[in-house]
Amino acid sequence: MSTKSTYEEHELVASLRKKDEEAFSYLYEHYSGALYGVIKQIVGDVELSNDVLQETFLNIWRRIESYDETKGRLFTWILNIARNAAIDKTRSRGFQQTQRQIPLDGEVIQPSVRPEIDDYGLKKLIFKLKDEQRLLIDLSYFQGYTHEQIATALHIPLGTVKTRIRSALTQLRSLMQ
Amino acid sequence: MNVKEYISSGIVESYVMGLATEAERQEFEANCAQYPEIAEARNAFELALEDQLLKDSAITPLTLKDQIHEKIRSSTFESNTTGLEEEKTPVRSIGPWRWLAVASLILLAGTLYWALTTNGKYQELQSKNTALQDSIQKVNDGITATGGSAGAGPKSDFKMASITDGPDASVSIYWDTLSKDVYLIVKNMPQPPTDKQYQLWALLPQESEAPIDLGMIELRQERLLYRMKNVQNAKAFAITLEPKGGSPTPTGQPMVSSQPVNL
Numbered sequence: 031m032s033t034k035s036t037y038e039e040h041e042l043v044a045s046l047r048k049k050d051e052e053a054f055s056y057l058y059e060h061y062s063g064a065l066y067g068v069i070k071q072i073v074g075d076v077e078l079s080n081d082v083l084q085e086t087f088l089n090i091w092r093r094i095e096s097y098d099e100t101k102g103r104l105f106t107w108i109l110n111i112a113r114n115a116a117i118d119k120t121r122s123r124g125f126q127q128t129q130r131q132i133p134l135d136g137e138v139i140q141p142s143v144r145p146e147i148d149d150y151g152l153k154k155l156i157f158k159l160k161d162e163q164r165l166l167i168d169l170s171y172f173q174g175y176t177h178e179q180i181a182t183a184l185h186i187p188l189g190t191v192k193t194r195i196r197s198a199l200t201q202l203r204s205l206m207q
Numbered sequence: 208m209n210v211k212e213y214i215s216s217g218i219v220e221s222y223v224m225g226l227a228t229e230a231e232r233q234e235f236e237a238n239c240a241q242y243p244e245i246a247e248a249r250n251a252f253e254l255a256l257e258d259q260l261l262k263d264s265a266i267t268p269l270t271l272k273d274q275i276h277e278k279i280r281s282s283t284f285e286s287n288t289t290g291l292e293e294e295k296t297p298v299r300s301i302g303p304w305r306w307l308a309v310a311s312l313i314l315l316a317g318t319l320y321w322a323l324t325t326n327g328k329y330q331e332l333q334s335k336n337t338a339l340q341d342s343i344q345k346v347n348d349g350i351t352a353t354g355g356s357a358g359a360g361p362k363s364d365f366k367m368a369s370i371t372d373g374p375d376a377s378v379s380i381y382w383d384t385l386s387k388d389v390y391l392i393v394k395n396m397p398q399p400p401t402d403k404q405y406q407l408w409a410l411l412p413q414e415s416e417a418p419i420d421l422g423m424i425e426l427r428q429e430r431l432l433y434r435m436k437n438v439q440n441a442k443a444f445a446i447t448l449e450p451k452g453g454s455p456t457p458t459g460q461p462m463v464s465s466q467p468v469n470l
Binding site for chain 1: 236252
């Protein structure tokens with residue numbers, strides 16, 4: 031399929047709302063790699079990541095009407111759809127016993143770098159953070175645990191978890207330049 | 208409000224990356240509408256994140272794009288939605304009339320069965336029978352409309368058990384001991400944490416035997432009647448809170464039902 035070479039964001043959104051397949055094709059070409067990276071870093075398994083990427087684009091296609099540009103950019107919206115779908119996948123039946131690496135009750139194991147998965151994107155950046163900050167972002171962003179669950183698992187007060195995650199995020203941002 | 212302080216507090220990153228709580232999100236959205244600097248800060252971080260992820264992204268499998276295009280063209284995908292907006296349903300609380308309607312259907316079915324197999328009182332019952340069938344039809348239509356599936360006909364012999372846990376949790380279980388069908392009616396249940404789900408179990412007469420999984424309860428505001436997995440034998444039923452997707456054996460604190468009684 032031939033793909034229009036470039037779209038302004040509002041133009042892309044308008045075309046997607048009209049269910050324009052060319053615009054959808056552009057969206058895929060342009061963003062699938064970025065989303066796929068985050069999905070793989072959450073799910074850790076290629077087959078399951080493919081499923082999640084597929085679900086993500088189907089959900090974008092179906093739910094583009096509910097995208098609200100006053101709340102943020104299109105990429106932010108689709109990234110959150112991808113992240114939620116990936117975290118849902120890790121919660122599905124059977125996944126936890128086989129794939130999940132960090133038991134949240136009891137001892138927390140520091141994640142190690144998985145080659146081909148963690149050496150790019152946000153994961154690459156968070157390995158530049160201090161151990162504690164990396165762990166907090168890993169648990170909250172990549173594993174989807176709530177602040178409450180993290181507070182319980184790490185025996186840290188909830189308010190402290192929140193402020194430490196926020197400071198880890200601002201630190202992460204400073205690494206993005 | 209000190210806008211600078213607010214912007215540098217980490218709320219911008221937390222909001223954009225989907226880590227803010229519902230209350231924080233609402234507050235942030237209101238603040239963005241009120242203070243252009245906050246909206247600008249959000250936009251700047253969104254662009255930084257987008258650039259970061261776009262310049263250092265993964266390679267997607269070649270065949271995937273065509274598969275996705277095929278799916279968006281096929282009409283079937285409409286039905287198997289995995290809606291995000293369905294995830295955050297509020298605590299359910301249902302007016303009593305709907306559950307009464309279903310309960311009366313089941314009760315009527317039981318009565319009808321008894322009536323048909325009893326020789327005496329035939330005349331008196333015949334006129335009632337017609338009226339009952341009408342009401343069953345009406346209730347059945349209602350249930351079909353709400354998406355449930357109560358195949359309760361005359362060939363059923365229901366037992367009922369209740370599970371209550373304080374004022375917030377109340378569930379009735381109807382078990383057809385002939386067809387072995389199990390239905391669950393939620394009167395009131397607190398919404399579980401997003402990573403958890405309620406799971407129904409049948410407890411067997413021999414305590415040494417492991418409880419049997421009767422399926423997950425997908426709490427939805429508009430849903431009242433749930434058809435669970437069939438079970439041959441049960442001394443009681445229990446509900447536990449389990450990780451999403453369920454567990455092979457119960458791990459959560461069980462809410463155990465009363466002993467099933469005949470209707």
